[in-house]
Amino acid sequence: MQNINNHLQIYCFLANFNLGIEVFKMQKQDVTIYDVAREANVSMATVSRVVNGNTNVRKETRDKVLAVIDRLHYQPNAVAQGLASKKTTTVGVVVPGLTNLHFAELAKGIDDIATMYKYNIILTSIENNVIDNGNVIQSILNKQVDGVIYMCNTMSPKATEAFSRANIPVVLAGTIIDNDHFGSVAIDYKEADRKALELLWKDGKKNIALIVDDKEAYINRGFRIKSYRQFLADHGIKSEYIYDNILTFEDGYNLFAKLYSDGIDAVVTTKDITAAGIVNAALDSQVSIPEQFEIISATSTNIAKIVRPQLTSIQQPLYDIGAVAMRMLTKLMKNEDVAEKNIVLPYQILKHNTTLNK
Amino acid sequence: MQNINNHLQIYCFLANFNLGIEVFKMQKQDVTIYDVAREANVSMATVSRVVNGNTNVRKETRDKVLAVIDRLHYQPNAVAQGLASKKTTTVGVVVPGLTNLHFAELAKGIDDIATMYKYNIILTSIENNVIDNGNVIQSILNKQVDGVIYMCNTMSPKATEAFSRANIPVVLAGTIIDNDHFGSVAIDYKEADRKALELLWKDGKKNIALIVDDKEAYINRGFRIKSYRQFLADHGIKSEYIYDNILTFEDGYNLFAKLYSDGIDAVVTTKDITAAGIVNAALDSQVSIPEQFEIISATSTNIAKIVRPQLTSIQQPLYDIGAVAMRMLTKLMKNEDVAEKNIVLPYQILKHNTTLNK
DNA sequence: ATGAAAGCGCTAACAA
DNA sequence: TTGTTAGCGCTTTCAT
Numbered sequence: 001m002q003n004i005n006n007h008l009q010i011y012c013f014l015a016n017f018n019l020g021i022e023v024f025k026m027q028k029q030d031v032t033i034y035d036v037a038r039e040a041n042v043s044m045a046t047v048s049r050v051v052n053g054n055t056n057v058r059k060e061t062r063d064k065v066l067a068v069i070d071r072l073h074y075q076p077n078a079v080a081q082g083l084a085s086k087k088t089t090t091v092g093v094v095v096p097g098l099t100n101l102h103f104a105e106l107a108k109g110i111d112d113i114a115t116m117y118k119y120n121i122i123l124t125s126i127e128n129n130v131i132d133n134g135n136v137i138q139s140i141l142n143k144q145v146d147g148v149i150y151m152c153n154t155m156s157p158k159a160t161e162a163f164s165r166a167n168i169p170v171v172l173a174g175t176i177i178d179n180d181h182f183g184s185v186a187i188d189y190k191e192a193d194r195k196a197l198e199l200l201w202k203d204g205k206k207n208i209a210l211i212v213d214d215k216e217a218y219i220n221r222g223f224r225i226k227s228y229r230q231f232l233a234d235h236g237i238k239s240e241y242i243y244d245n246i247l248t249f250e251d252g253y254n255l256f257a258k259l260y261s262d263g264i265d266a267v268v269t270t271k272d273i274t275a276a277g278i279v280n281a282a283l284d285s286q287v288s289i290p291e292q293f294e295i296i297s298a299t300s301t302n303i304a305k306i307v308r309p310q311l312t313s314i315q316q317p318l319y320d321i322g323a324v325a326m327r328m329l330t331k332l333m334k335n336e337d338v339a340e341k342n343i344v345l346p347y348q349i350l351k352h353n354t355t356l357n358k
Numbered sequence: 359m360q361n362i363n364n365h366l367q368i369y370c371f372l373a374n375f376n377l378g379i380e381v382f383k384m385q386k387q388d389v390t391i392y393d394v395a396r397e398a399n400v401s402m403a404t405v406s407r408v409v410n411g412n413t414n415v416r417k418e419t420r421d422k423v424l425a426v427i428d429r430l431h432y433q434p435n436a437v438a439q440g441l442a443s444k445k446t447t448t449v450g451v452v453v454p455g456l457t458n459l460h461f462a463e464l465a466k467g468i469d470d471i472a473t474m475y476k477y478n479i480i481l482t483s484i485e486n487n488v489i490d491n492g493n494v495i496q497s498i499l500n501k502q503v504d505g506v507i508y509m510c511n512t513m514s515p516k517a518t519e520a521f522s523r524a525n526i527p528v529v530l531a532g533t534i535i536d537n538d539h540f541g542s543v544a545i546d547y548k549e550a551d552r553k554a555l556e557l558l559w560k561d562g563k564k565n566i567a568l569i570v571d572d573k574e575a576y577i578n579r580g581f582r583i584k585s586y587r588q589f590l591a592d593h594g595i596k597s598e599y600i601y602d603n604i605l606t607f608e609d610g611y612n613l614f615a616k617l618y619s620d621g622i623d624a625v626v627t628t629k630d631i632t633a634a635g636i637v638n639a640a641l642d643s644q645v646s647i648p649e650q651f652e653i654i655s656a657t658s659t660n661i662a663k664i665v666r667p668q669l670t671s672i673q674q675p676l677y678d679i680g681a682v683a684m685r686m687l688t689k690l691m692k693n694e695d696v697a698e699k700n701i702v703l704p705y706q707i708l709k710h711n712t713t714l715n716k
Numbered sequence: 717a718t719g720a721a722a723g724c725g726c727t728a729a730c731a732a
Numbered sequence: 733t734t735g736t737t738a739g740c741g742c743t744t745t746c747a748t
Contacts, residue, residue, distance in 0.1 A: 390742085
């Protein structure tokens with residue numbers, strides 16, 4: 001409802017814009033490498049060498065050139081550099097939606113390392129329920145990015161094909177996809193989920209459910225759900241409770257009634273924002289947490305510590321995942337050796353107040 | 359502390375990478391506009407026209423070219439396009455840190471409109487307490503972005519200078535800066551804060567404090583703080599309580615003790631994440647909200663509804679601000695007329711449970 | 717409606 | 733150590 005209002009509001013504003021059009025005069029860049037060369041009495045090649053830190057330049061020459069660069073406020077045109085060198089020092093970062101902290105914390109790790117290595121980031125989001133026909137991927141590929149960090153849980157065939165044709169390195173960050181051409185940095189999702197489930201079991205909970213965003217995503221299909229079924233089998237539990245397509249705070253809040261009527265007494269959720277919804281719904285229904293109902297979130301952002309009672313969660317090293325993924329990408333982009341293309345980082349289960357056992 | 363751990367962890371990982379280097383073989387793009395032209399028996403110019411939707415092409419010719427494009431999987435090189443046309447269909451988005459939802463919700467508005475108009479986004483973050491010497495700004499300018507959305511609360515002289523030399527449109531989103539060369543989309547911060555303060559006053563609170571992130575930011579210095587002082591003057595209040603540099607949940611949590619000992623009974627905070635910290639600290643200190651202590655957040659993200667009691671807050675139309683800013687930017691980039699370069703959007707004060715008066 | 721040709725600003729052989 | 737030159741892949745006049 002609020003979303004609808006938002007959108008109505010904006011369309012009104014957009015409609016009210018004046019649509020007059022002026023002629024656009026194209027103009028060349030004011031000061032180019034050629035100007036610097038002329039002013040410094042050297043060739044373009046020498047200026048280029050100075051700009052790129054090539055050591056084959058006499059110190060006096062270098063200083064002379066730098067002085068001119070400074071005086072003219074010369075700045076290299078990265079587009080021209082990119083065309084000539086076939087390297088753009090730009091990486092594509094593909095995320096599944098912008099409005100979640102999980103992405104933000106990963107992105108910080110990526111950004112810090114990217115900045116350290118002087119790469120710029122082209123950010124592209126593929127919203128969850130939008131069918132990606134590969135266009136957005138193709139669009140960043142056309143921009144000649146040197147590599148891509150991919151954070152979505154699925155990849156369309158078109159996108160896969162586009163990546164393979166582009167022949168640039170791709171590293172998955174905080175996700176796993178059924179494609180071993182890509183590097184990856186993640187945690188052991190299968191093990192982490194199993195530990196969370198055992199924790200709930202040890203607390204005496206019997207009807208434990210799994211709540212996921214997208215059943216078909218490989219990370220769920222291939223790890224979380226497998227882990228859950230293994231857990232059920234090992235404990236001789238017959239009934240399986242998997243709730244799918246739970247994405248937002250509201251989804252979580254609204255799901256609780258169903259969980260309750262299904263007799264569920266503990267859940268592992270994919271996202272802490274949905275866990276927050278469940279917690280609040282439980283409290284509003286006078287269900288006591290953790291005595292009557294336990295929750296563990298498989299993901300932990302700032303939200304996990306704001307919710308009261310504070311969420312027990314699997315704490316992934318989000319910043320590290322982003323940073324290590326980006327570091328791996330810089331190596332792949334420079335064709336340096338990478339010892340291990342599939343890195344598994346450690347995680348912790350932080351026991352707070354949505355579980356009994358401390 | 360957690361941050362320190364994070365960083366230690368990552369440095370270990372980075373250090374363990376193998377550093378072997380291979381020679382990098384540069385290769386030309388596989389299929390270019392030239393290949394298409396040859397295969398279709400037309401000139402490059404014609405292919406270019408087809409690619410760019412120029413209508414001056416016979417239908418048969420167009421179809422023939424499109425067939426070849428399809429067969430060869432031709433994709434235009436955006437870098438070459440950018441160099442030749444001096445337009446990159448890329449915009450820079452500058453944000454003050456990645457890890458807050460306030461940015462994320464604005465970014466979604468920006469991203470949606472950018473996608474609609476086929477612009478890519480180069481995302482750059484300027485972390486709060488880092489002195490920006492203009493390098494990150496210059497770096498995106500060198501990439502020849504066609505325009506910039508700027509979301510930080512301050513701008514260094516170097517950055518200002520770089521923008522003015524680059525001569526591209528800049529639109530401020532959700533912020534105000536002391537520079538009228540830029541377009542802007544925001545709400546009336548002065549009025550909104552005043553209304554929040556009056557609300558607290560009407561509830562009988564007498565010692566009302568203002569909590570800001572950065573006293574020197576123009577948006578605070580020129581609007582919020584002015585508004586606060588006017589409020590004090592109008593009510594004949596002598597003592598001014600402004601708390602500066604409160605940025606995180608923990609900052610808010612830790613600040614509460616001081617607020618309490620200073621005799622504060624109500625606050626307006628800049629960010630809802632710090633408000634959340636204050637709320638939790640108050641509850642942990644057995645101070646009842648809103649009876650003994652009231653809080654209004656001047657910003658409202660998803661966090662405002664997760665905190666219990668739910669935050670009373672000034673709800674800015676974040677999505678709209680981003681979307682309208684981006685829409686304005688598209689117009690400026692195409693040299694179209696823009697009726698009003700400084701747009702003020704409506705806001706609401708959402709009364710929830712951290713204030714008495716409903 | 718189509719083609720020829722001159723750049724866009726830079727890098728990177730290759731020479732000197 | 734420095735300069736010459738030929739592109740990188742595309743757009744855009746200007747002819748035709």
